Amino acid sequence: MSTLIDREAVQEMVKRGAQLVEVLPAKEYEEDHLPGAVSHPLRQLDQEADQLDRNRPVIVYCWDSA
Amino acid sequence: MAPRAAARLESLGFDGIFEYKAGKLDWLAAGLPTEGENSKCPRAGEASRKDAAVCGLKDRLGDARDRAKRSGLEVAVVVDAEQVVLGLLRSKELEMDPNLAVEQAMRPGPSTFRPYVSMKEMADYMVEHSLESVPITTSDGKLAGVLLKSDATRMAADAAACTRKLIITADPAADA
Numbered sequence: 001m002s003t004l005i006d007r008e009a010v011q012e013m014v015k016r017g018a019q020l021v022e023v024l025p026a027k028e029y030e031e032d033h034l035p036g037a038v039s040h041p042l043r044q045l046d047q048e049a050d051q052l053d054r055n056r057p058v059i060v061y062c063w064d065s066a
Numbered sequence: 067m068a069p070r071a072a073a074r075l076e077s078l079g080f081d082g083i084f085e086y087k088a089g090k091l092d093w094l095a096a097g098l099p100t101e102g103e104n105s106k107c108p109r110a111g112e113a114s115r116k117d118a119a120v121c122g123l124k125d126r127l128g129d130a131r132d133r134a135k136r137s138g139l140e141v142a143v144v145v146d147a148e149q150v151v152l153g154l155l156r157s158k159e160l161e162m163d164p165n166l167a168v169e170q171a172m173r174p175g176p177s178t179f180r181p182y183v184s185m186k187e188m189a190d191y192m193v194e195h196s197l198e199s200v201p202i203t204t205s206d207g208k209l210a211g212v213l214l215k216s217d218a219t220r221m222a223a224d225a226a227a228c229t230r231k232l233i234i235t236a237d238p239a240a241d242a
Contacts, residue, residue, distance in 0.1 A: 002072035002083040007096060010086050023071040032102045034093055042071050049078050061086035062067035
């Protein structure tokens with residue numbers, strides 16, 4: 001079960017090396033994304049998951065909780 | 067979308083999956099920097115006046131008017147102790163009986179706008195709806211500043227619009 005975190009925790013975890021992953025479509029990532037985030041759209045996640053480091057925490061986000 | 071992504075990554079064997087539940091909208095609403103095409107376009111938060119007059123519900127209207135005059139803006143924002151926006155006093159309300167309590171004169175529940183909306187979109191909206199000033203708030207309703215139409219139109223004149231329109235409001239007519 002994933003852990004829900006807020007904005008302050010995101011900032012702190014990223015400082016400590018967590019991976020930030022935007023799962024929205026690539027076009028929405030190109031328009032605006034959080035600093036340092038990488039794009040792995042939900043529909044491509046199965047193919048792209050291996051690009052993530054399994055030894056570091058992964059933070060996923062989209063527009064909001066929807 | 068993020069919950070499904072988190073669930074899928076866990077099913078693929080990842081440990082340590084976290085979900086930023088409030089997401090990109092929350093980040094943008096806090097006025098934090100972003101990267102990408104839109105990061106170059108000016109946004110509402112950049113031009114909002116941080117020195118706008120604020121007052122409480124029980125304050126005397128005359129005192130709110132004095133604060134508004136000192137700020138040089140014809141507006142005062144009514145906030146609670148946490149800076150959550152409760153109402154707005156524009157020129158018309160500020161000129162009412164100075165002995166009224168602010169809550170008796172204010173426009174309750176004004177539309178508020180987020181700092182991340184592009185200046186061009188804000189300027190177009192304010193002109194279309196004849197809004198001289200609007201409160202800019204964070205996603206939890208706290209006042210971040212007041213955007214003047216004059217500032218928005220001036221800054222928008224040479225600015226590109228962000229790719230995505232982000233104004234969401236229920237009843238613009240109620241604010242005019």
